[in-house]
Amino acid sequence: MTEKLILDGNAVANAVKEELKARIADLKTKGITPCLATILVGDDSSSETYVKMKGNACARLGIDSKKIHLDKETTTEELLDVIYQLNEDANVHGILLQHPVPHQIDERKAFEAIDIEKDVDGVTSFGYGQTALGFGKYPSCTPAAILKIMEYYNINASGKHAVVVGRSPILGKPVSALLLNADATVTTCHSRTENLASHVKQADIIIAAVGKPNFIQGDWVKPGAIILDAGYNKGNIGDVDYEACLKQASAITPVPGGVGPVTISMLLKHTVDSAERSI
């Protein structure tokens, strides 16, 4: 049996955070404390948990967070006003709008209102375009995390065939773009893809970004493939049938402890990057 490499997201996240600590200390000597503003609209309990996790992660590193909690009846215009104020606030270096937002809000309009210089979560179309054309400052955090894990483990995408399952604006599309810029040949699959298994079967690198528990099956995986599972479904279950896929793969991210922790560290990194650029 060949050795399996378990891609340990906590190790990657810790390495990122260690590097950030020095940079944050340096910023503080200059009188600047990086600050992430988080906006939560309504009282969805998972969203509350996510925002709290992000706030705690900031606090542990000495990054300020400015928590804004809006009523679930908030209108798009009211939300836009809050975003505009944060855009203008020189003490705020990053803005995160926790999504999904309540249905009465035009989520895309709200995302687009975020200043490109503070779009540390990588949700604007402008930021997406810059990322895809190769000069984005803040790619979406999960795609950035996937590339960071690959970098940490010296997984070179150049010339490799990466198959991305999913095409969401903050995951499937930007991770496809980043992999393409890393010189992978990239196939993007989705709900309308015919013969999905046969596409996945050809991949040297599989990115699971579909949001369905245990969706990617073991017999869809070419022996030796590398699997990065960006899924995070209820009950700490990824998009990949882990045990079955582990048998086929040469390297794989677990869930939890894979892409998730690195995603949060990318959010922190982007906030620090933005604080440094604000000088």
Added chain:
Amino acid sequence: MTEKLILDGNAVANAVKEELKARIADLKTKGITPCLATILVGDDSSSETYVKMKGNACARLGIDSKKIHLDKETTTEELLDVIYQLNEDANVHGILLQHPVPHQIDERKAFEAIDIEKDVDGVTSFGYGQTALGFGKYPSCTPAAILKIMEYYNINASGKHAVVVGRSPILGKPVSALLLNADATVTTCHSRTENLASHVKQADIIIAAVGKPNFIQGDWVKPGAIILDAGYNKGNIGDVDYEACLKQASAITPVPGGVGPVTISMLLKHTVDSAERSI
């Protein structure tokens, strides 16, 4: 022998122009003449020819063109000033910066300076991002032309496997994005792709966007595939080895008379769209 469908770009372009004529006449009754500003820097003869062709195409439909010809020694700052003036000019509805520009100019910086509302050639990262996320007003013209030809000939991309050869910011990347939004499964290949022929061989739809004459070989083409050739190399030669690929394909664009004429009609259409939006 099965029948081959030759995808006639001139027929598509004429249909687009017929529709535009009525819209332009309507705009003129409102006192508005659509106007495309073209910027040519230096004296490259092919660039001059392209700009002239575009100006003539405008004139034939009654679209104004404002031709700006800058010295080959023009600096980035000087070019930016011209672009800023055109951004402010209410009589200008579209701005086209003919590229490539001389080497001393930061082409990307110049593209990015174009107001998103006048980026009818689809060169800004902002416009690219909007297109990729599904709400762009002005995709790059050649990708838009490819989708228009498919629409005209009722070629439905949904669920089909499209293989794009090329990943440039104005061709390979945006056509990949448009095909993905049209529900194709999209593979983007490029100079670093390993086993290119085997990727192309799987395609239901092949997009040649590589800029190398006769590059796509007949034996790379799955029988029945649809081929759209966006190549336009010296001597009116496409990126596809036409005679050899014609034998395999069920439908194919010729060069010349394929994607080229539709590309120009998309530029005209975007200029008219922008003039209508300016009201």
